[in-house]
Amino acid sequence: MFLSVSKLTKSYNTGVVTHVLKGVGLEMERGQIGVILGPSGSGKSTLMNIIGGVDRADSGTVKVDGQHITDLNDNQLVEYRRESVGFVFQFYNLVPNLTVAENIEVVSNISKHPFKIDEVLSAVGLSDKKNRFPRELSGGEQQRVSIARAIIKNPKLLLCDEPTGALDLESSRDVLSLLQKVNVQFGTTILMITHNSAIAGMAHNLLRLRNGEVAEVTHNSELVPAERIEW
């Protein structure tokens, strides 16, 4: 198993104790696409952040490509994120005062064997906009930059938290088909959070979270191309 999560728990104490994750488990093979669905507050982002090594679980284990993430100390987590994980966020999180190319360089700058910037830019279809600033791009374009930034280091695992959450249908399709293309072309394992069950069709694995618990796990063998997703 490339990614296996088991019995993951997490709670916050803000005067009252909120149990956000109550023993969540998840398994994915290398090169698969996984989608996490669930209502707001169900713990999707929390789960993904723990897998990505930016948050810590209270108990349970996360294993990525044989590495026990939950056992790593802070410095080791930095190395893990740096080597293995790519992030795509709902609100793109581009550095506003860097150009498109420079935003991508933010990551290639610290990776061992990055792809060429121009290759990645042409893969996301933004070669002609490499000197623009993020503000000068549409939301869809910004998200494509953010995907380019995530994949330039050829990560083992690409984590996308509601990548289409701020986009219209048209742009969402662009972004999703780009992710699908990345998955096929580079064999990148992708885990994606969404509110939108229509997107579930393009995933090999579907995990439904409700209230910090796994409500449903589904496996798809027939993937729907992103271009044909409707909502």
Added chain:
Amino acid sequence: MTLQKRVWRIIKENKGRYIGILILILLGSFYFTAATGIANNLKKMVVKFAEEYKQEDLTFSTDKPIKDIAALEDASGALIETYQQYDIKLPDRQSQLGGELRLLSLSSKINIPAVFSGRGLENPGDILLDPYFYQTQGLSIGSQIELNGKTFNIVGTMAVPNYVFILKNLYDVLPTSGFGIGIISSADIEAFPESATVYGAYFEDRENINAQTTKLHGLLSEKGYSLSEWLDAKNNKRISMPWTNISSMKSMSFPVSIAFFLLSCLIVGVIIMRIVKSDGVVIGTLYAQGYRRRELTRHYIAIPVLLSGLGGLVGTLLALTCVKPVVDSMLIYYILPDKGINFSALNLAVAVLMPVAFIGLSSFLIIRKILKKTAVQLMKGDEQKSKVNFIERALRLDQFKFNTKFRIREQVRSIPRLLFLVLGVSAASMILMFGFTFNYSMDVVMDRGALARYQYPLEYNFKEVQNLQDGAIPEGAEPYNAFRCYPEGRESVEFYLVGMKPDSIGLKMNDMRGNALSKDQVNITYPLASRLKLKEGDTINFVNKLDGKSYSLTIDGIVQAYGEQFVYMPLDEFNHMTGQPFGSYRTVLSSHDIDFDESLLAGVMDARNPEAFEDLAMPTTLIVASVTALAVLIAVIIIFLVTSLMIDESRNTISLLKILGYREKELAKLILNSSTPAVFIGFWLGLPLMLAFGNNLYGYVAEITNLVMPMIVNPLYVLISFVVIFAVYEVTKRLCGKKLAKISMSEALKAGSE
């Protein structure tokens, strides 16, 4: 009101930043109050005393008593006072220190004594003493003092305008220890028949003193009086010493403090602007919830007004406590009647209110501008979003490494911030280098100035012109003749024209490259040449200050010198040109003590006693230490403010970089080191700024006091300043590094739309 509570919370959240701002405002007010307070109080004491007690413009002696004083007064427009002076060595049993007292007859028209303690002269046998003499001799009011067998009753202490700095001889440099003055009535002084007659003149018309002085000289010469010890107040150290202090104090601190004050206000304005701007969304939200524009304005203006009010007040109060000790220490050698400290209410009000007005107003305008937008516009957060400025857009950085690109972009992101950093660092470096340069220049003047040029250590100045034909000068001594002059049209530049024998060796004269200059030609010292912008081959036209006669000379050589203003020419030509008899001289330079008749001498300068030349030197180490401390403080505050602003403005980016796997060290390098070029440029900008500022300042001081101070930059001190500034930068970076570490990854994870 809850909004008001928020003010405290905002301040508490960024304590360091607000303390930094507070110190800047405080320094501005402090300097303003201290500088104006010191200058005004000095001025009040010295100038008022001079005006109210009619300080003489001129002192002189004649070969025979002037007969018709009243007619001379009418003709010259001057008040002329005749007084007697007589020096008495105190008998040993009366003096612990072997004192010497100069008795002066009580004057009535000018140089009127101001009684300190006790009462004025009333009865025969009353005497007033100067307070230092009174103190050091351990005398008391009501007791008696015996002088040459005559008993005087000490009735009080006093200050006299023509002895503010008590020098025994007119051309002395330092006071003679144990020497003091006493005033007795004209009738009483007749008991000392050998007393000398001295004149003082005060011109009723306070303009054109120089011209009136020349006119009086002409009138007296016409009537056949031979004049000696003719000295105007400006060159009379007994009078001019404290004036030198005032003008240098005023010129050094007043414009500096104003500039510094405005700069600190400006800096604070910039920071407050950023704070209010970054609060745009909050303003919009409050606004949307029904807060009125006025209420919100009041809320946001509270921080700047609070800070500037507090800073202004504390700075002013601190300064108030400093003025008296500083003034006292500057006046310690002077005898002035009123040493009470006053403050101008206007200046105090300005010092307290200026920052409030300046910062309050700029904040008000910014707040107004932001509040004019609709709540919806504000809540979108457009105010917070960094628009890409024209420099960022214009930058093409493709050829640089990523880290370099990132740092450049981080810096140019906010032009005012960058400007603030560069200017602030150059201000700090400028202050630092000025302190060092000032100190070093003083050292150079001490080492290589006048003192170093004297091959013969003793200089005897005669009251009247002597002649070699009346008696030769001993072996190892040389005659010189000189008078004071000023260049045609520039009375503020005074110098000596000196005639010297071409084979003189008493005074070293090298050209700018260090080669010996011929003394059989006209040579000018470098400071004078550069003040007058003269070079070899140029002609200098000048006026004899004494009689107003004009001369002109062609310059043959420039003498390497520091601070000295002289023109030298061969003695015979000097005497010929000025119409003096062959062999005339007024000064003797000697390698050894010569037993001249003391009554002929106006003063002796002994270069074997270097302290005599240190009247220029202030407590320089203290100045350098305080200036360094100030510069370091300013640098720390500015670098800290900029770095913490930068970190705050880049929180999201920093948080993101952490998520993306940047290590702490990499982040620190990327963010904190981005200011290095700005600090570097700021530092090097400080050097020309310092030179421009220093030359300006010294030029101003020279115009008023005729004292020329060189600015000599020592590369070693530049290097030390560089090290200091960069050490401050490193330390401040360390401090801010903690702030960097505290930013958590969740900030970017939860970030809303950019």
